[in-house]
Structure formats: C-alpha cells, structure tokens
Amino acid sequence: xxxxxxxxxxxxxxxxxxxxxxxxxxxxxxxxxxxxxxxxxxxxxxxxxxxxxxxxxxxxxxxxxxxxxxxxxxxxxxxxxxxxxxxxxxxxxxxxxxxxxxxxxxxxxxxxxxxxxxxxxxxxxxxxxxxxxxxxxxxxxxxxxxxxxxxxxxxxxxxxxxxxxxxxxxxxxxxxxxxxxxxxxxxxxxxxxxxxxxxxxxxxxxxxxxxxxxxxxxxxxxxxxxxxxxxxxxxxxxxxxxxxxxxxxxxxxxxxxxxxxxxxxxxxxxxxxxxxxxxxxxxxxxxxxxxxxxxxxxxxxxxxxxxxxxxxxxxxxxxxxxxxxxxxxxxxxxxxxxxxxxxxxxxxxxxxxxxxxx
Amino acid sequence: xxxxxxxxxxxxxxxxxxxxxxxxxxxxxxxxxxxxxxxxxxxxxxxxxxxxxxxxxxxxxxxxxxxxxxxxxxxxxxxxxxxxxxxxxxxxxxxxxxxxxxxxxxxxxxxxxxxxxxxxxxxxxxxxxxxxxxxxxxxxxxxxxxxxxxxxxxxxxxxxxxxxxxxxxxxxxxxxxxxxxxxxxxxxxxxxxxxxxxxxxxxxxxxxxxxxxxxxxxxxxxxxxxxxxxxxxxxxxxxxxxxxxxxxxxxxxxxxxxxxxxxxxxxxxxxxxxxxxxxxxxxxxxxx
Numbered sequence: 001x002x003x004x005x006x007x008x009x010x011x012x013x014x015x016x017x018x019x020x021x022x023x024x025x026x027x028x029x030x031x032x033x034x035x036x037x038x039x040x041x042x043x044x045x046x047x048x049x050x051x052x053x054x055x056x057x058x059x060x061x062x063x064x065x066x067x068x069x070x071x072x073x074x075x076x077x078x079x080x081x082x083x084x085x086x087x088x089x090x091x092x093x094x095x096x097x098x099x100x101x102x103x104x105x106x107x108x109x110x111x112x113x114x115x116x117x118x119x120x121x122x123x124x125x126x127x128x129x130x131x132x133x134x135x136x137x138x139x140x141x142x143x144x145x146x147x148x149x150x151x152x153x154x155x156x157x158x159x160x161x162x163x164x165x166x167x168x169x170x171x172x173x174x175x176x177x178x179x180x181x182x183x184x185x186x187x188x189x190x191x192x193x194x195x196x197x198x199x200x201x202x203x204x205x206x207x208x209x210x211x212x213x214x215x216x217x218x219x220x221x222x223x224x225x226x227x228x229x230x231x232x233x234x235x236x237x238x239x240x241x242x243x244x245x246x247x248x249x250x251x252x253x254x255x256x257x258x259x260x261x262x263x264x265x266x267x268x269x270x271x272x273x274x275x276x277x278x279x280x281x282x283x284x285x286x287x288x289x290x291x292x293x294x295x296x297x298x299x300x301x302x303x304x305x306x307x308x309x310x311x312x313x314x315x316x317x318x319x320x321x322x323x324x325x326x327x328x329x330x331x332x333x334x335x336x337x338x339x340x341x342x343x344x345x346x347x348x349x350x351x352x353x354x355x356x357x358x
Numbered sequence: 359x360x361x362x363x364x365x366x367x368x369x370x371x372x373x374x375x376x377x378x379x380x381x382x383x384x385x386x387x388x389x390x391x392x393x394x395x396x397x398x399x400x401x402x403x404x405x406x407x408x409x410x411x412x413x414x415x416x417x418x419x420x421x422x423x424x425x426x427x428x429x430x431x432x433x434x435x436x437x438x439x440x441x442x443x444x445x446x447x448x449x450x451x452x453x454x455x456x457x458x459x460x461x462x463x464x465x466x467x468x469x470x471x472x473x474x475x476x477x478x479x480x481x482x483x484x485x486x487x488x489x490x491x492x493x494x495x496x497x498x499x500x501x502x503x504x505x506x507x508x509x510x511x512x513x514x515x516x517x518x519x520x521x522x523x524x525x526x527x528x529x530x531x532x533x534x535x536x537x538x539x540x541x542x543x544x545x546x547x548x549x550x551x552x553x554x555x556x557x558x559x560x561x562x563x564x565x566x567x568x569x570x571x572x573x574x575x576x577x578x579x580x581x582x583x584x585x586x587x588x589x590x591x592x593x594x595x596x597x598x599x600x601x602x603x604x605x606x607x608x609x610x611x612x613x614x615x616x617x618x619x620x621x622x623x624x625x626x627x628x629x630x631x632x633x634x635x636x637x638x639x640x641x642x643x644x645x646x
Contacts, residue, residue: 061605068608091402091608168606208591213508216586220481227487229505346607353594354419 026052027277030066030075032264033057035132037297044284051277060084067094072270077278082263083334085120085128091339096270097125102279103266105129107286112303116263119336128265130303131285132294135331136170137259139225139240140232143249148232150256151178155207164224165234167214167353169345170260174234175200177257177332184335193341197348205355214353218242225250238299241318252322258330263303394614410615420599420616424623427596430510431578432627434517438525438574439567441518446529446566447559451538465526473520477587480516481507484588508590516584521577525570532566533559568637572628579624596620 029036036055044053056075058066063080072094080088089095105113112130120128140148145159151174154163165171176183176196186193212230215221218239224230225243237259240252266282268275285294288310291302296312301319304310311319397409414420449461468476483489484506491503506512540562544554560567585595600620603613632638 061608064608065605068610088608093402211591212505213590220587223485227485229486342607343609346602346609350419350594350599350602353592354422356592 024050024052025274025277026054027077027274027281028054028056028075028272029077029079029281030056030058030063030269031077031079032059032298034297034299035079035264035294037293040285040290040293040297043290044281047284048277048280051274051280053281064088064092064094067269068092070271072096072272074271075269076272076274077281078267078269079131079264080128080267081334082116082119082128082130082265083337085265085267086122086336087339089120089122089127094270095127096268096272097127098129098266098268099275099279100126100129102276103129104283104286107304109303109305109307112263115333116265116303120265120267128267129282130263131266131282132298132300133261133263133303133307134298134300135237135254135259135261136174137235137237137240137255138232138253139235139243139250140253141225141228141247141249142251144228145231148253151175151234154232154234155203155210157210159231160210161212162229162231163210163233164212164215164221164230166216166221167349169342169349171204171234172197172200172345172348173260173334174255174257175203178255179203184332187335187338187341190338190340190344194344197344201348201351204352208352208355237319237322240322241299241315244318244321245314252318254323254327254330258332259327261331261333263333264300390614390617393610394612394618396611398609398611404611410612411619413612414615414619423594423599424596424619426594427579427620428623428627430514430517431575431624434514434521434578435571435575437514437518438522439571442522442525442529442570443563443567446526446533449526450530450533451536451541462530465523468519469523473581473583474587476520477516477584480512480519480588484512507588508593510589510593512588512590513585513593513595516588517578517581520581520584521574524573524577528566528570528573529563530566532563536562564635564637565641568632568635571631575628575631576624579620 036053036057041053041055045051056066060080063078064084067075067078068088071092078095085095108130112133116128116130117126120126138148138151138154140146145153148159151171153159154165173183176199179196179199181196181199183193183196186196212224215224215233218236221233221235221239222243225233226246232253235252237252240250243250244252266278268278272278284290286302286304288304291304291307291310292312295302295307295310295315299315301307302310308316308319394410395406395408396404397407399405445465449458449465453461481488485491486503486505486507488506490506491500494500495503536559540558541554544558549557580597582595582597582601585593586598589595596616597620600613600616603609603616
C-alpha cells in the first residue's frame, strides 16, 4: 500500500513537471553582450507569458564554436554577423533555413535586407535576416589629434606610443584599404589576397613601435582613451559613441577609405527547438518602440526603415557628429568570408604578434 | 558476507574518483587525440594524418612561443620558490603558534578573489595613469608618467603573485613536520646558517619544494588570463595560440594538437627537472 502511494506520488510529480514543460516554452538566445537588455526581455515575457527567455552572451567566433560543438543544438536563435553565415553553414551545417513568411520583413531597410539575403542564401534558401548594423573605424581625441582621418594615421610617428588597435581581422582589412587595395575583391583570388596580407603584415610590424598596446575589449580601450594614455585608436563605433557621452572631444572618425560595416543578423541554429518563439522574438524587437530600447543598449543602428531616427537622443547626436552622408555612402560592408581566409588571416596576425618590432 | 560489504564499500568509495578520471580526464583527452590527428582537406572532409603536428614543427612562430612560455614559466617557478621559501619557513618555524594560522590565512585571502579581478588590480596599479606612476610623479621622483604595464616583467610579476600560494602551502606542510632539534644539532656540530640551510633544511623540505615547483610550473604554463591582460605587444603565450586556433581560426584540429604539445612539453620539463635534482615522484609529491 505504502509502495503504491509512493508510485502515484511520483507519477503525479512527473505529470506535473511535464505539464509545466509543455506550458512554458524556453527561448534560448545566443547573442552579443548588449543585445538582450533586461527591459526588453521582461516586456517580451509579459506579452508571451508562456515563453521564458534565456540569454547567453557571446561573440561571432564563440557563437560558431558553440554551435559547431553541438551540431547546432542548445540554442533557438543566434545572432552572428552577416559575413559569418555562409562559410560556417557550408563547413559545419549549424543553421536551418528561415521561413520568411513568419517574419515581418516589410519594416526592414530594403538595402540591408537584400544585402544580407544575398550573402546568406544557399541552394535557394535564406539563412539570415538583418537586425542591427554598425561600423568599425577609428576614434580620435579631437583636442590633441584634430586631423586624424585614415587607418594609416595610427602608424604616424606624430602619435608615437599614443595609438592602439585590436589585433584582429578588422585592422588587416582597414590597413589593406588604406594601402590602396580592395581586400574583399581579392577574396576570389586567394593568392592575391595572400600577397595583400603579406604587405599589410609588413606595414603593421613596422607600425608596432608606434602602438602603445593592442586592446582586447571595449573596457581596456575605454580606459586608455579616457585617461588620455592614447589619443587615437581603431574602434567599434558603439564604443566611440559611449565615450562621446563622457568626453565630447572623443569622436568616431570614419576612415577616408570608408568605415567597415557589419550587420548582425537573426539565424536559427539547426537543432533549435523553439522556432515559433524565435520568430516571435524577431518580430517583437523589430517594433519601433522596442528598436529604440534595443539601440539604446547596443549603441548600434537597427536595420529597419528610419533606423537612425529611432536611436535614443544621445546616440543619434554621436552618430550625426561622426557621419556625413558621404561617409555613409562610402561604407564598406564586410564581404562573405570564403573558406580558408580565416586561417590565412590568423597566420598573419600571429606573425605580427610574434614579430619583435617595438 | 562481511567481505562482500567491504568490497562494495571500497567500490563505492573508489567510484567517484574513477568516474572523475575516466569521464573528465581520459575520455576528453582521447577525443582530443582523435581530433588532433585529423587533417582538413575540404569543407566537411577530413583525413587521418599527422599534418597538424608537422605544421607546428615547420612554423617557428609556434615553437618559439612554446619555448618562450616554457622559459618564462621556469623563471616564474624559480622566483616563486625564492620568495615563497622564506615565507613558508617563517610561518612553519619562526612564527608563534597563534600567529601561524593568521599568517596562513593572509596568504590565502587573495585566492578568494578571481584571477580576473586580481589582474585588473595590477592593471590599476601599474598603468601609465595608475596608482604607482602618479604617486612617483607626485613626490617628484620622476617628471613624466611611466608605463609599467604591457611588458614581460609585468607578466612575470602577475604570475608569481597568482601562483605563489601553491608554492607556500606544500612548503609549510613539509617544514612543519621537521623537528627543530635537527636544526639545533646542525648548529651544535659547528655548521653556520648557510650549511644548515643547504645540508639539513633544503634536503628535508625537498618533497615540498618539488611538488610546489611542479604545481606552480604547470599552472603558469597553462595560465591564460594573466599573460593576456598584463602582456604587451610582443608577449605571446602558448595558451593564447591554442585559443586562437580553436576560436578565431575555427581550426580545432590544430588547436587539439597544440594542446597535446603543451601537455607533452610541460611533462618533459617536469621529468627533466626531477632527473636533474635526482628526485622521483614517489618520494616527493606522494610524500608531501
């Protein structure tokens, strides 16, 4: 008898737990540091009480590494940049195609939407749609470095020991542009690309003595810039906008060869379990008032129509202080990274890091 | 019946340890071996081969970094021993019974804070606009701020600070077991301080020294945060290479190979160290 009650109890507990499973769906987001502000998550959970949102913060490389480790399981929505979809999908098969009919694409800025679609279409299936976009470029303290304007100025002896950069692919590409090459065009001819990389490496090794230190994250870059230890640096625009809020002399400088633009996207991991919740989240964050909250947190511009106007006041001021219409027209969007390029760039970066230039 | 229970309890006691070793150490390492022996020939196509290890040999940057990491780790180990030994000796032999516990606790306290926070502490102290530099300018010793951060010396300081506790603990526990009469006897027989140290204290403390050195060396060679955060433009660390291979280059195959090379390299260094000092694992680490 006693036995029996135990079993019934167990059964009841089991039923209850499965019932609650069926009731509350979990949406597991794999996204960037500021791309799921608490305010929005709460608002979303209030609107859809049966969905719990779980957020994991990451970056492009780690997102792909995480999804690769599980074959695309463990998350329901990922947000890699537009140039990180095609090759990763070809190589590791970690995403699943989107059902565009479930997304309100009409609110998206047409040029971004078409650009991302063109970049992420494989066998006629679209794997990603745009979410937020921003640029990588330079920032300078205008009170001490008023005519800072190109990637090459980081290596100008005038600013010896007063500049910084992150030793990642952005600086390779930027330096290539400043040397008059078009690295994205050379993606189709990897031998040519290797030549460009060799030239860039030579230049950056020579430049090493001019650099104070390579920054590793937004925090140490901000500390160096605000304390005046450096006067200019390669940067993400959002970091520069944040610093502009604290010191109006520090502005984002789109390099004369064009700032490098990225678009962070929405993509579904291949073994994601809550596609409907994921689509709900996508449509939810595309709503105008939520776009403002999101942009306030990310510092990036939403890829929706009128995205610039939906920025919070202070961010819009920083953007308009940095960009002219000509700068916007001159943006260089990151091109799809073909297989093998990451390895070539990685080798080049290692070579620069290991060189004892300065 | 009795022996069955005994056997069962033995198995149960042994099980967590066996599971831990098998599931968390041996199994993942076997996976890494397999991974490191795959060569990527095309997207989603792999072949068996030693290519990743051959790449390592052919690329001076890789083995230079490994050698650099190894030699700096040896330096850190040596410095930790040099600084840690007097501290351990003081705690174990000179300090009174009551202050001993307090001193030991003082050594432990920094460990309650994570590596990351401790590295940021050093950054605050050593940066150009940091505490030390501005203090020196304020008292007029230097007229321009100096950058102490972002060089190899900073990395060594940071690492010694992080690992020194792991040197002190085994040293204290071995020295603690030493009878003071042995030291007195040494002096009575006409030895001076140095002779007593060299012929009595150090040989007695050898198990502690060796196990401390092994732990410290392994921890340093495998550390990631401190060298990355405090290091400068030229400070490559081998763990950083492994991270880059895995994460930024999506090259798990050679990342796994590098992981194994680091393991093999540190094991060989430890083996050579044991050989040179004439010690074995059995009469040092197992004893301390």
